[in-house]
Amino acid sequence: MPYFAENRKNAQDFALTSFGIGCFVALFIYMAKNEYIHVAILFFVICFIVSIVALTYGYIFLSINKLKNPIKSICYGLIILVLGIIGYYSYSPIKNLVSAAYFSLTGEDQIDSYLAEYKFEEARKANSANSTYDKSDRAENLKKITIAESKFWADKGEIDRALTIVDESWSTSDYSWPEADWQEWRFNIIDKGVTSSCEKGDYKQAKLYALKASNELNVDGFKIGSGTGRYLDNKGVEHKGYSQDWIEIKAKGPSMRETLQQKISEYEKLSN
Numbered sequence: 001m002p003y004f005a006e007n008r009k010n011a012q013d014f015a016l017t018s019f020g021i022g023c024f025v026a027l028f029i030y031m032a033k034n035e036y037i038h039v040a041i042l043f044f045v046i047c048f049i050v051s052i053v054a055l056t057y058g059y060i061f062l063s064i065n066k067l068k069n070p071i072k073s074i075c076y077g078l079i080i081l082v083l084g085i086i087g088y089y090s091y092s093p094i095k096n097l098v099s100a101a102y103f104s105l106t107g108e109d110q111i112d113s114y115l116a117e118y119k120f121e122e123a124r125k126a127n128s129a130n131s132t133y134d135k136s137d138r139a140e141n142l143k144k145i146t147i148a149e150s151k152f153w154a155d156k157g158e159i160d161r162a163l164t165i166v167d168e169s170w171s172t173s174d175y176s177w178p179e180a181d182w183q184e185w186r187f188n189i190i191d192k193g194v195t196s197s198c199e200k201g202d203y204k205q206a207k208l209y210a211l212k213a214s215n216e217l218n219v220d221g222f223k224i225g226s227g228t229g230r231y232l233d234n235k236g237v238e239h240k241g242y243s244q245d246w247i248e249i250k251a252k253g254p255s256m257r258e259t260l261q262q263k264i265s266e267y268e269k270l271s272n
Contacts, residue, residue, distance in 0.1 A: 115148045123145050135173075136175070159189060159193035159209060163189055193209040194210055201271060
């Protein structure tokens with residue numbers, strides 16, 4: 001690097017210039033077209049790395065070559081590297097940028113990668129921070145995260161915690177997570193709690209869980225007596241579509257709560 005041979009200031013100037021260009025071009029690309037955000041992130045990361053390398057070179061190698069207090073210069077360089085590492089792990093915007101660039105290059109799904117490692121909080125942050133996700137993507141990801149996290153805690157026996165996670169996702173768009181499907185998943189969590197309590201002989205707790213289930217919806221998540229969006233044709237074949245001559249199938253009971261109470265009664269009979 002002959003340009004840096006004159007003095008350390010050249011290395012510093014080059015580092016700052018690279019970083020500035022990286023920020024400017026990344027912002028320009030992002031403003032030009034949002035879908036190119038991964039290109040902007042990649043360019044920014046490359047310029048950031050180049051600036052760090054130049055700055056580190058200026059502080060370490062030039063002083064060593066000139067034999068001017070090399071130990072001090074090495075310490076400065078290590079401090080820069082350590083601060084960079086700390087910044088990556090403690091300052092979430094930087095971490096999100098690097099993560100987004102990595103997943104854009106590898107083609108992996110960022111949310112799936114976090115969920116596979118049970119990193120639910122990271123998955124939620126990524127869902128909010130990743131600019132490549134549109135409103136529909138975020139809603140689909142929230143559904144995916146909610147199901148994975150609530151199942152994780154329910155499997156560990158923490159039913160109330162799992163239910164809280166499900167209930168907090170109530171605002172998810174009906175297009176991404178139809179209400180009947182949402183109610184059905186919520187029922188599955190409660191059912192897991194009831195079954196687990198009955199198997200332990202704790203019928204009081206099982207009955208408390210059952211009270212959390214709806215007494216108006218059936219186990220498929222539909223309000224009893226309401227339309228299900230499914231129809232029977234003249235031959236009795238079921239369809240999801242609609243025709244004027246077809247008859248809509250109405251949701252039938254028993255309700256979610258009645259189903260669970262019946263299960264508890266059967267467990268109690270077996271234990272006597």
